[in-house]
Amino acid sequence: MTKKSILISPLHHKELKKLSESNRLSYYKLVEEMIMYFKKTGIDPTDSKNESPSKGLKELDKRLVSFLKVQERDILKPMRQDIYENSKDQKQQIENVYTNLIEALNSLNGFGNNRRDRIIEEIANQEISIKKIEEQQLNLKSDLLREIIKQEKAIIEIYNLIQAQNESGFFNRIKNIFKNADKQTS
Structure with missing residues (x-):
């Protein structure tokens, strides 16, 4: 290692x-x-706007929470409402199917075999309809769960990246992304 001198003010x-x-x-x-820190984080030491990483992380945390609230408001709550309304509609459809089945069963008495066979076929069709409705409801619930899991994974990944910001300069890249996004939306 060669020693070098650095001139600095008192x-x-x-x-x-x-x-x-x-x-x-x-x-x-x-x-x-210091040299390795500036290299790893990408922080420009001559930039007087540089703030402490903890302050920047707090700002990023606020933005992340804001982002998640928007996701919840714009995606998760409407999806939940849609599933609720769909579930309500499906329950009504199932009740209608059962009502039709009961009426069909009650009307079986006094009809010939041909009419009875058509009613039984209609009952089978109604049962298929019920199964399709239940399957749609299950699919909607699965879609909501997958969306929630994706959001959780994204939050965990963002958290992990924020934790590693001192090593990779992530903080400054995210800060620039938000600055550029703010400029584009203005």
């Missing part, structure tokens, strides 16, 4: 000394760590 030297002592690192090790 004020900055004093700050370097404080940082060195508080982090229990020698000057050269502290400077090396």
Whole structure:
């Protein structure tokens, strides 16, 4: 390793000394760590707008919560309402089918075999309709569950990426995405 000298003002030297002592690192090790930190995170040290990562994470957290609330309002709640209404309609259809079945069974008495066979066939068709309605309801519930699971996975992935932001510069990339999105929507 070759030693190199760095010229800094007395004020900055004093700050370097404080940082060195508080982090229990020698000057050269502290400077090396600073260099690697800026390289890993992508933070521009000359950008006076740079804020502490914790403040940025809080801002990102607020945006994430806002995003999730919008997803809940725009996707999950309407989907839940649609499933509820569909379920209600299907229950009414099933009740109608059962009413028709009871009427058909009651009318079987006094009819010939041909009429009875048609009524039995109608009953079988009604049972098939009931099964289709129940299957549709199950599919809607499955779709909602899959959507919720996808959202949970996305939240976990975003959380994991935020945790790794100091190593990959993720925080600045996300911050830029939101800045660009804000500019595009303005």
